[in-house]
Amino acid sequence: MSVRRRTEPADRETLRAVDRAFADALRRQDRARGADTDERVLQAATLASFAVGEGHAAFDPARPQLLIDDGRPWPEASEWRAALAASRWIDAPAADAASDPAKPLTFEGGLLYLRRYREYERRLAAGLLRLAQSDAAPADVRPLASLFAALFPQARQGDLQARAAALALLRKLLFVTGGPGTGKTTTIARLLALLAAQARETGHAAPRIALAAPTGRAAERMAQSLASAIAQMRAAGIDPALCDALPAEARTLHRLLGPVGDTPRFRHDRDNPLPFDAVVVDEASMVDLPLMCKLVEAVPSGARLILLGDRDQLPSVEAGDVLAAIVDAAGEDETLAPEDAAALAPLLGAPPKRGASVANDSEAAARQMSLFVRATPAPSASPLAGHRVQLRRGYRQSQSLELAPLAEAARLGDADRVLSLLGGGLRGVAYHAGATDPLAASTREALLTPWRELTVLDDPAAALERAARQRVLCALRDGAQGASRLNARIEEALAGAQRETYFHGRLLLVAENSYRHGLFNGDIGVCLRGSDGAAVAWFGGAAGVRGFHPATLPAHTGAFAVTVHKAQGSEFDTVWLQMPAVDTRVASRELLYTAITRARNALHLCADETVLRAALARHAMRVSGLAGRLKARVASEH
Numbered sequence: 331m332s333v334r335r336r337t338e339p340a341d342r343e344t345l346r347a348v349d350r351a352f353a354d355a356l357r358r359q360d361r362a363r364g365a366d367t368d369e370r371v372l373q374a375a376t377l378a379s380f381a382v383g384e385g386h387a388a389f390d391p392a393r394p395q396l397l398i399d400d401g402r403p404w405p406e407a408s409e410w411r412a413a414l415a416a417s418r419w420i421d422a423p424a425a426d427a428a429s430d431p432a433k434p435l436t437f438e439g440g441l442l443y444l445r446r447y448r449e450y451e452r453r454l455a456a457g458l459l460r461l462a463q464s465d466a467a468p469a470d471v472r473p474l475a476s477l478f479a480a481l482f483p484q485a486r487q488g489d490l491q492a493r494a495a496a497l498a499l500l501r502k503l504l505f506v507t508g509g510p511g512t513g514k515t516t517t518i519a520r521l522l523a524l525l526a527a528q529a530r531e532t533g534h535a536a537p538r539i540a541l542a543a544p545t546g547r548a549a550e551r552m553a554q555s556l557a558s559a560i561a562q563m564r565a566a567g568i569d570p571a572l573c574d575a576l577p578a579e580a581r582t583l584h585r586l587l588g589p590v591g592d593t594p595r596f597r598h599d600r601d602n603p604l605p606f607d608a609v610v611v612d613e614a615s616m617v618d619l620p621l622m623c624k625l626v627e628a629v630p631s632g633a634r635l636i637l638l639g640d641r642d643q644l645p646s647v648e649a650g651d652v653l654a655a656i657v658d659a660a661g662e663d664e665t666l667a668p669e670d671a672a673a674l675a676p677l678l679g680a681p682p683k684r685g686a687s688v689a690n691d692s693e694a695a696a697r698q699m700s701l702f703v704r705a706t707p708a709p710s711a712s713p714l715a716g717h718r719v720q721l722r723r724g725y726r727q728s729q730s731l732e733l734a735p736l737a738e739a740a741r742l743g744d745a746d747r748v749l750s751l752l753g754g755g756l757r758g759v760a761y762h763a764g765a766t767d768p769l770a771a772s773t774r775e776a777l778l779t780p781w782r783e784l785t786v787l788d789d790p791a792a793a794l795e796r797a798a799r800q801r802v803l804c805a806l807r808d809g810a811q812g813a814s815r816l817n818a819r820i821e822e823a824l825a826g827a828q829r830e831t832y833f834h835g836r837l838l839l840v841a842e843n844s845y846r847h848g849l850f851n852g853d854i855g856v857c858l859r860g861s862d863g864a865a866v867a868w869f870g871g872a873a874g875v876r877g878f879h880p881a882t883l884p885a886h887t888g889a890f891a892v893t894v895h896k897a898q899g900s901e902f903d904t905v906w907l908q909m910p911a912v913d914t915r916v917a918s919r920e921l922l923y924t925a926i927t928r929a930r931n932a933l934h935l936c937a938d939e940t941v942l943r944a945a946l947a948r949h950a951m952r953v954s955g956l957a958g959r960l961k962a963r964v965a966s967e968h
């Protein structure tokens with residue numbers, strides 16, 4: 331048994347019953363035929379099932395330690411692969427071919443998949459390529475030039491927001507990536523206005539646009555950010571008719587696709603596509619492989635799909651690392667293809683002549699240089715190349731919090747820089763070196779005071795607004811520094827050991843989607859007791875606050891402390907990040923980056939230096955064949 335397992339119960343490294351049952355079923359069926367099953371095949375089948383539970387799309391026989399790292403010996407990778415290739419349970423189809431439904435496992439690209447997951451990957455790659463290949467014919471963008479200049483005054487200085495919006499006029503598939511506050515939503519509002527103007531210009535009906543996000547909370551934030559970006563456009567004198575054409579609401583992806591009862595199927599799919607001309611999805615890094623596959627298949631040919639997200643955030647809890655794989659396949663080449671540069675010159679300006687002097691500002695100069703037309707197609711050019719724009723400049727300024735350098739150093743995994751920034755005193759960042767308990771005497775009052783204020787509020791709207799201000803984020807759910815235990819201890823500190831379950835001021839986190847309630851996984855509510863003493867759980871929403879009897883709520887937990895995963899897509903005025911006392915493979919630079927970028931005004935970081943260093947040295951690595959699959963398509967097409 332590994333040392334890690336004893337200290338970190340949530341960092342399982344433990345096969346689940348379902349993983350063993352899968353391999354047992356294969357063995358039983360072979361025995362019934364009087365045959366033996368190769369133990370290496372059974373072991374790999376168990377791990378392929380376990381891998382999905384751990385967020386991987388497949389199992390890599392060359393890296394079993396990613397799943398179980400307790401020093402046990404593993405078969406040699408090439409022998410293991412040979413055993414898999416010879417098994418009757420495992421199909422090895424050609425890259426684009428569907429796998430045999432009679433075989434539960436698929437072996438492809440050196441990876442072993444549960445068949446269903448290999449099919450999700452294959453179908454997702456096919457769907458992305460279908461959209462990428464249905465790019466709009468280069469339209470005459472000249473009639474849009476004055477609106478474009480009003481929306482993007484810096485367009486001719488190499489502004490990447492302008493680049494994204496201009497490319498959206500040419501592309502049916504676009505990825506707009508960037509860190510928090512780089513203006514993804516602002517850019518989307520403006521580019522949707524451009525699409526509306528383009529439709530009007532060409533005598534078409536206004537585009538039907540859907541906004542969606544993986545969680546209810548993220549959808550709510552998306553709608554709020556878009557509303558404020560539209561308000562800014564109105565204030566800047568953009569044609570009100572164009573602003574009116576933009577959507578005011580965002581929904582969850584599940585709701586967009588339309589769940590069918592309790593099945594994993596959706597009403598909208600390849601045969602019954604979504605009735606929209608443009609689908610914009612925010613927080614795409616949180617979308618897992620099955621859902622991304624179903625989304626892409628449901629977007630009709632001819633419609634636009636725009637994915638927004640931060641490639642450096644934690645991948646979804648479920649299988650995949652989908653956004654990262656897709657944008658990696660799209661590549662980082664920022665040069666415009668010659669035909670794109672020519673088509674967009676009326677909006678972005680002509681590319682500067684080689685050797686000509688460009689703007690003085692070095693960033694603008696670099697951007698302008700990046701407008702240089704690609705001389706020859708890059709040999710590795712993917713069909714997704716030219717479909718991605720990475721926004722780099724942060725616009726969200728906080729007077730109280732100096733987060734950008736810390737977030738950047740965490741993103742890059744630069745531990746020395748992170749520690750020197752923490753030691754040097756960044757505005758709004760408090761580093762509690764070596765702290766393993768935010769309820770310890772030195773930080774206890776600072777932590778509890780904002781929540782004590784909740785216990786004296788009676789107005790649900792005010793309490794909800796207050797509830798959204800502060801959160802403790804944890805790497806793990808279980809263990810001494812895990813969210814469950816910390817949450818229980820905070821509840822006890824606030825309301826006593828004999829507290830009512832739904833005490834006045836208790837924060838709740840919804841743990842599953844309930845369309846009946848209009849409550850979604852990740853929604854935060856607050857319990858208040860009325861004058862009759864009865865508890866009501868209050869939740870926000872587009873239509874105002876809604877109260878529920880706690881007994882009727884869908885699955886939920888306390889929410890003073892939550893895992894970083896659960897906090898994805900949310901922001902808080904004050905974030906307390908409590909890292910585990912000992913290293914865990916769940917702790918990665920992506921986890922740190924995601925956690926600290928949830929803070930708006932203040933960040934408290936409770937961590938031991940060695941734990942921080944170990945986390946920063948680690949990527950939240952997911953095994954997936956998606957990027958390879960998207961690139962391999964290129965090779966096969968050239």
Ligand SMILES: Nc1ncnc2c1ncn2[C@@H]1O[C@H](COP(=O)(O)OP(=O)(O)OP(=O)(O)O)[C@@H](O)[C@H]1O
Pocket residue numbers: 491508509510511512513514515516517555559562725726
């Ligand atoms: N080009 C710009 N000029 C000035 N301010 C901008 C610009 N782009 C965005 N902003 C401002 O920066 C802030 C963040 O923008 P926005 O919400 O669009 O970013 P985001 O990338 O969607 O953020 P998040 O990742 O948090 O969702 C907003 O206040 C917005 O008004």
